[in-house]
Amino acid sequence: MVDATPVVRLEGVKKAYGVGSPVEVEVLHGIDLELKRGEFVALTGPSGSGKSTLLNIIGLLDRPTSGRLFIEGRETSGLNDTELTKLRGHSIGFIFQSHCLISAFTALENVMMPQLAAVEFPNEAIRSRSAELLIQVDLTRWQDNLSGNMSGGQQQRVAIARALAMNPALILADEPTGNLDTKTADTVIELMRKVNLKEGTTFLIVTHNMGIAHRCDRILEVVDGQIVKASTKV
């Protein structure tokens, strides 16, 4: 039976900086949003509209000033830092624009990292799962290469494999193709879509590239801290 619980639900989420000070700025003004399991969603909008802030809040890297956020049905406002970290580690994967790999680690070690954070000590199961993920992103030959020595496209594929390491329900991608050429960007989006369809993983992709946005199931447009338009692919 398919789990109908939304992977992400936001209810009236607001975010302000400099709360209580004369320069208080509210960047998100009561966001309501629901992402269902297996959705492939694009988040667009002009720079400074609040996309990254929204992504950070959904990714449990930042806390909303008010409103409620549910990850896989679990309300997060009452969780402490340790609980948030654990939930983030298990339920959410990240793909950043600048891939954010640890350059001193090999591709394999980068993929092992989220699993190590969960269990503390490396074991063969972690190693073999990471190797399998690198097969999925077609980087078997490169697994022992230092990530700093790999091309942008290869690094982003390692980042995708790393995001999948804990088999999360949600992957947040912040401009995943921003630093890639068109051909490589296409390959990366294809790969993400393949994972989405095969694993049923929900993707929320922040992008300025409308070509990529139109390849998604749904497009959310954020302007001035509010979702002003939501369109669904027919």
Added chain:
Amino acid sequence: MQTIFILIAVATGVGVIVFMSGLLTSLQANFIKRVLTSQPQIQLIPPDEVARPQLVSVGDLFVAAVVQRPGQRVRSIDQWQTIRDMLKTWPEIITVSPTVATSALAIRGAASRSISVTGIEPDVYFKIVRIPDYIVQGVPSISTDDVLIGTELAKDLGVGLGDKISVTAATKASRLLTITGIFDLGNKGANARSTYVALRTAQALANLVGGVTTIDITVTDIYAAETIAQSVQAATGVEADSWIKTNSQFFTAVKAQQSSNTLIRFFVGLSVAFGIASVLVVSVTQRSRDIGILRAMGTSQGQILRVFLLQGGLLGFAGSIIGAAAGGGSLMLWHTFSRQADGSEIFPLILEPSLFLYSVLLAAITGVAAAAVPAYGAAKLDPVVAIRG
């Protein structure tokens, strides 16, 4: 590169600590050995004789009198056998040796020399003052007609092993004694004056049959000698002088040396700690993005904290292993090549394994302590800010 530099810094610091500590410990042990193997750690002596005025002031009547301090004759410690037997039962006391000390004239033909005669029970006295270690000719064995003399006295009297000398005390008592051993205490004056005879012989010379003038004691903790001496005095009523009291200047020097050693260790340790801390602060700054990534991937604050504490501890540990080996090696090298004029060693080198163990342990703890602030800073990094750079 940073890691290599800080390892060198830690190793240098620990090396200095090991070198200094080993050197000072050896030097101090050698000084103490020299002092305490040529004298007892506590000595019980009979009370001084004092003159009591026959006339005292009564009421308004004032008596003018000059009370002269009397000359001190050789006296025995009252009830010394009881005192000796009691002290032998004290756990903090190792050896109790009764002795008789008196002055005499050693005569051989036309030559005569003023000497100090110490009557001893060799079995116990040699545990306190290790005369056998200083014997250069003959054996340290004394029967009632034997005497051990120093090298200078032997030279002055022109005598050797097996020769006889006449010893006449101030009491006019005289004995003809055979030289069974010649010692070198490393001090010309002591070699010219000191002689050792059997306790009975000295008692006869001092006209002190059945008595002793001192009771010599060694204790388990040489630094507690003064406290034990006070307890002995309180328990026996006999004046007890510790080596700390009789060598107060030497003891002060030893204490000063210990204090300076501790201070050197403290400040070197402090500089090592700041070195580790500064490297880790830089490391946290340089790796803040990586830390942010790790946090985003589910690494907890506690895990980040532990990583940096562990790094500090490992830096301290690894650096101290190298430093301890280098410090110990340098000291052994120095000891090998630094010789006295005659080629003998300056002093015996003491390198306790505990010195290395404590140095390594202390450096590792210092490393962890030094890492605390940067580690806390790393754990508290906001992942969003860190990733954004």
